[in-house]
Amino acid sequence: MTSDDAFEYANDDLAAGGLRLDALARAHGTPLYVYAGDHVRARLGRLRRAFAAAPDLLVAYSVKANPSLAVIRLLARDGAGADVVSGGELTRALRAGVPAERVVFSGTGKREDELAAALDAGILCFNVEAEAELEALSRLAAARGVRAGVALRVNPDTDARTHHYIATGKRVNKFGVPWEQAPDLYRRAASLPGLAPRGLDCHIGSQLTSLEPFAEALGRVRDLALALRKDGLPLDLLDVGGGLGVRYTDERPPAVEDYARTVLEALGDLGVRLVVEPGRWLVAEAGALVTRVLYVKENRGKRFLVVDAGMNDLMRPALYGAQHGLVALRRGGGSVVADVVGPLCETGDFLVAGREVPDARPGDLLAVLGAGAYARSMASNYNSRPRAAEVLVLDGAAHLVQARETIDDLLARERVPDCLTG
Numbered sequence: 001m002t003s004d005d006a007f008e009y010a011n012d013d014l015a016a017g018g019l020r021l022d023a024l025a026r027a028h029g030t031p032l033y034v035y036a037g038d039h040v041r042a043r044l045g046r047l048r049r050a051f052a053a054a055p056d057l058l059v060a061y062s063v064k065a066n067p068s069l070a071v072i073r074l075l076a077r078d079g080a081g082a083d084v085v086s087g088g089e090l091t092r093a094l095r096a097g098v099p100a101e102r103v104v105f106s107g108t109g110k111r112e113d114e115l116a117a118a119l120d121a122g123i124l125c126f127n128v129e130a131e132a133e134l135e136a137l138s139r140l141a142a143a144r145g146v147r148a149g150v151a152l153r154v155n156p157d158t159d160a161r162t163h164h165y166i167a168t169g170k171r172v173n174k175f176g177v178p179w180e181q182a183p184d185l186y187r188r189a190a191s192l193p194g195l196a197p198r199g200l201d202c203h204i205g206s207q208l209t210s211l212e213p214f215a216e217a218l219g220r221v222r223d224l225a226l227a228l229r230k231d232g233l234p235l236d237l238l239d240v241g242g243g244l245g246v247r248y249t250d251e252r253p254p255a256v257e258d259y260a261r262t263v264l265e266a267l268g269d270l271g272v273r274l275v276v277e278p279g280r281w282l283v284a285e286a287g288a289l290v291t292r293v294l295y296v297k298e299n300r301g302k303r304f305l306v307v308d309a310g311m312n313d314l315m316r317p318a319l320y321g322a323q324h325g326l327v328a329l330r331r332g333g334g335s336v337v338a339d340v341v342g343p344l345c346e347t348g349d350f351l352v353a354g355r356e357v358p359d360a361r362p363g364d365l366l367a368v369l370g371a372g373a374y375a376r377s378m379a380s381n382y383n384s385r386p387r388a389a390e391v392l393v394l395d396g397a398a399h400l401v402q403a404r405e406t407i408d409d410l411l412a413r414e415r416v417p418d419c420l421t422g
Contacts, residue, residue: 005285007036007367013329014327016036016288017396019393019398021034021329021365024398030291030388031309031388032291033290033372033375033376033390033391034289035286035287037070037286038394039286040075040282044059044080046256048079050260050261051260051274051276055274057273059075059080060080060276061076061277061278061282062083062279062280063082063092065280065283066373067089068392072097074394076096080098081104081124084103084104084105085106085107087111087114087118090103090105090114090118094121100122100123101123104123104126104151104201104275106201106203107127115137119140119141119148120144125149125150129153129177130177134150137195138195141193143194151239152177152189152199153202154220154221155177179220183224183228186228186233187231197233197234198234198235198236199239201241202217202240203241203242208253209245209253211259211262214262215262221238222267225238236272239276240267240277242278242279242280242281244256244259244280245281246285248322248324256281284374285369288367288369289375289388291307291351291365291366291367293305293306293361293366294307295362296361302338302339304338306343307341307343307366308343310341310342310349311342311349311351312382313376314351315374315380316375316378317350318346318348318349318350319378323355324352324371326367328364328367329364329365333359334358335357335359336356336357336359337356338352338354339354340353343383352368381405384410386410389404390402
């Protein structure tokens with residue numbers, strides 16, 4: 001761990017913001033998500049400084065990374081907006097205090113009621129991905145007597161060099177408008193009532209660890225922007241998406257300063273308002289999933305640490321084969337090669353597979369690092385397991401921001417029909 005890490009050892013006990021994680025586990029139980037709020041704020045500040053040369057920059061936090069109202073509010077209080085991909089995320093952003101004029105609405109499958117809610121809220125821009133979506137938005141906006149700001153999401157057919165499940169910029173992906181169709185569709189947007197074309201949007205994937213795909217995609221976006229302007233079409237906004245990678249174990253992602261320099265150099269002097277949509281980069285390394293060892297077992301020479309957190313609490317290892325750092329809350333023990341597995345009835349229920357991990361015993365506490373993004377946001381109730389609590393550490397104090405679910409919470413909306421109760 002380095003001085004830049006959200007979690008550090010203090011007198012051999014893992015802590016965040018000066019608060020020991022074992023004390024938080026005693027107070028709130030396990031599994032438990034812990035977020036280092038000061039680290040999130042520092043990341044946002046660093047990002048802003050990196051893009052200091054961009055006039056009127058909008059940092060639209062990608063809510064899907066971590067939709068906690070407290071996290072959204074923390075960022076909004078420091079001037080961030082929100083990138084949302086559903087009506088639910090829109091509601092979260094607005095309730096957390098994000099001004100509607102700092103909200104962009106992305107996503108491939110926006111329902112008409114979601115489009116209507118965003119129009120009524122008065123958001124900044126819709127990142128549109130299909131001609132049918134343009135037509136639906138036009139009809140809804142015209143009926144309200146308003147003009148919807150529109151950015152056309154283009155698919156630049158760029159290889160993001162990331163896991164194929166989180167790549168979004170190749171022609172085989174469902175996202176965006178095919179590159180060759182973009183000019184005609186932008187002209188179509190300009191002709192429809194109720195629409196105000198603003199610019200272009202391009203997001204090529206997530207957890208990118210190379211700057212070359214960014215530069216390649218944005219070079220194409222710049223060429224397209226210049227061509228549209230040459231045709232006399234309005235264009236004053238450019239959304240470059242997000243996707244900058246973070247360090248989970250041994251990755252070496254580019255520095256945000258280098259990323260910003262690449263973006264600004266690729267776009268040159270277009271003179272547009274720049275929108276960036278960081279999610280993972282802001283919150284991933286600020287989160288840890290604290291879990292307790294239940295059992296240690298050997299199976300023909302293979303060791304398993306069975307813990308109380310599972311794939312329903314952290315889906316990434318099972319879904320992507322993702323690797324997370326894992327440490328003991330109390331430093332000083334040895335290590336062993338083992339699988340760290342959860343209690344769910346699935347072979348894919350693991351947090352770490354075949355790696356060197358702390359040589360823990362039943363009752364010991366471990367922390368899965370890098371769990372601030374796509375952990376609680378992807379959590380499920382598989383095996384009827386209530387979802388874990390969330391704690392935000394900010395300015396030296398711990399705040400319970402999501403209470404632990406109970407089995408009664410899970411059953412509250414279920415009904416057994418009368419025909420089965422006789």
